[in-house]
Amino acid sequence: MRKIILLFCLVLFITSCKKEAGEGGNSSIKGKIWVKDYNATFTTLNAEYAGADEDVYIIYGNNTSYGDKIKASPDGSFEFKYLRKGDYTIYVYSKDKTLTSPSGKVTMTVNATISKKKEVVDAGTITIYN
Numbered sequence: 001m002r003k004i005i006l007l008f009c010l011v012l013f014i015t016s017c018k019k020e021a022g023e024g025g026n027s028s029i030k031g032k033i034w035v036k037d038y039n040a041t042f043t044t045l046n047a048e049y050a051g052a053d054e055d056v057y058i059i060y061g062n063n064t065s066y067g068d069k070i071k072a073s074p075d076g077s078f079e080f081k082y083l084r085k086g087d088y089t090i091y092v093y094s095k096d097k098t099l100t101s102p103s104g105k106v107t108m109t110v111n112a113t114i115s116k117k118k119e120v121v122d123a124g125t126i127t128i129y130n
Contacts, residue, residue: 032050034048052072
């Protein structure tokens with residue numbers, strides 16, 4: 001009888017664990033990167049174009065570092081696949097158009113939430129500066 005109770009508790013514990021945001025699901029987050037190319041002082045817009053081959057990062061839930069990184073396709077689109085329900089942060093590095101960041105770089109960030117299975121969340125267009 002004791003073994004049955006222990007087995008029941010083990011099964012109950014395993015099935016009650018909530019899976020956190022991250023890989024292992026069947027949902028995805030997609031979007032596009034758009035680049036605005038300025039001169040060095042950000043006073044003249046030279047060109048605008050799709051962010052081909054830009055690195056796009058995703059943070060799962062409340063993690064402090066990124067969980068995955070992909071490159072945008074030639075048309076600037078990206079998609080993180082096989083995600084579970086939860087909250088995500090998508091970011092791309094950009095030049096700092098305010099010229100106040102000591103590194104000259106800032107992150108352009110979008111928050112996204114997956115709330116159901118097989119959901120495709122559109123993160124929209126993330127504009128970066130070059």
